[in-house]
Amino acid sequence: MSQSLRSSTLSLTLSALACLFLLNACTATTTAGPSAALKQQFLQIQQEQRQQAQLLANLQQQMAELQQQLLGAPAQPQLGAEESFATTSQSMPQPQTTVVPAEIKQEIAGLADSAASYLAAFSSLAAGRYAVAENGFNNFLNSYPQHQYSANARYWLASAQLSQGKLNLAATNLRQVIVSANGQDRAPGAMLLLAKLYRQQQQTEAADELLEQLRDRFPNSAETQQLAPAITN
Numbered sequence: 001m002s003q004s005l006r007s008s009t010l011s012l013t014l015s016a017l018a019c020l021f022l023l024n025a026c027t028a029t030t031t032a033g034p035s036a037a038l039k040q041q042f043l044q045i046q047q048e049q050r051q052q053a054q055l056l057a058n059l060q061q062q063m064a065e066l067q068q069q070l071l072g073a074p075a076q077p078q079l080g081a082e083e084s085f086a087t088t089s090q091s092m093p094q095p096q097t098t099v100v101p102a103e104i105k106q107e108i109a110g111l112a113d114s115a116a117s118y119l120a121a122f123s124s125l126a127a128g129r130y131a132v133a134e135n136g137f138n139n140f141l142n143s144y145p146q147h148q149y150s151a152n153a154r155y156w157l158a159s160a161q162l163s164q165g166k167l168n169l170a171a172t173n174l175r176q177v178i179v180s181a182n183g184q185d186r187a188p189g190a191m192l193l194l195a196k197l198y199r200q201q202q203q204t205e206a207a208d209e210l211l212e213q214l215r216d217r218f219p220n221s222a223e224t225q226q227l228a229p230a231i232t233n
Contacts, residue, residue, distance in 0.1 A: 014117070014122040024164065025208070059149075074189045084116075092153075097104055109190060113143075113146055114140070114143070114144045117139065117140045117144070117183070118140050118147075118152075118153060119136075119150055120136055121133050121135055121136025121137045121139075121140055121156070122156060124136055125137075125156055125159065126158050128163075130160045130161075130164050131160075131162040131164065133156070133157075133164075134157060134160040134161055134164070137153045137154070137156055137160065138157060139155055139156035140153050141157070141187075148182060149184030150180070150182065150183075151177050151182050151185070151186045151187075152186055153160050153182045153185045154173050154177050154180070154183070155174070155183075155189060155190055156231040157173050158170040158171075158173035158174045158177070158193070159193075161173065162193075162197070164222070167197060167200070167201065170197065171194060171197055174193055174194040174197070175190075175194065176190075177190035178190050178191055187218070188214060188217075188221040188223035188224065189223055190208055190224070191211075191213065191217075191223065192211075192214060192223040192226065192227075194205065194210060195207040195210045195211050195214070198210065214227070215227070220224040
């Protein structure tokens with residue numbers, strides 16, 4: 001596979017994912033509804049869009065590093081005009097065909113597939129296709145259980161389940177987010193959402209205990225600042 005073909009492949013992959021992200025953003029921003037709960041979810045969706053942009057940036061960086069591995073050496077500094085002319089006149093190397101290691105091919109494909117799977121599921125959630133989103137996030141978690149966005153995926157899986165009235169499944173997933181090693185960024189939101197669910201189920205003591213844990217563990221989080229309105233909702 002030539003360098004230009006590899007570059008084109010990576011660029012096309014990133015372009016496709018970027019288009020999917022933009023489609024998701026447009027879908028999310030056109031979703032509307034009067035309820036306070038939906039407005040809160042809308043704010044969470046906007047936050048998720050920012051995280052997705054970071055995901056794409058991380059993906060691009062990883063692909064760039066993989067591409068550099070394929071080239072076999074770090075990029076050389078550009079020569080001046082005279083040096084370049086002298087070097088060119090001394091040797092004119094023939095183009096070489098680089099064999100791409102199978103494991104690197106597989107890693108590139110895995111990065112693209114995981115990002116596409118996550119973004120597609122979230123796009124369905126933002127559009128209100130909750131059953132499709134639930135299925136998509138379940139598939140993502142089954143395929144990529146150790147992914148850096150697995151906690152995010154599980155949180156949004158719970159949101160999709162809540163929207164369908166699957167309260168027990170949602171509660172189970174929210175609890176998993178809270179105790180997840182890579183879920184600490186999403187844990188405050190999961191704790192607040194689970195506390196609301198407990199109140200909905202008349203489990204007042206469990207809700208109060210969870211909110212107290214939220215105050216203790218994440219005193220500076222945005223969710224902690226929402227505790228007063230959250231308790232009355």
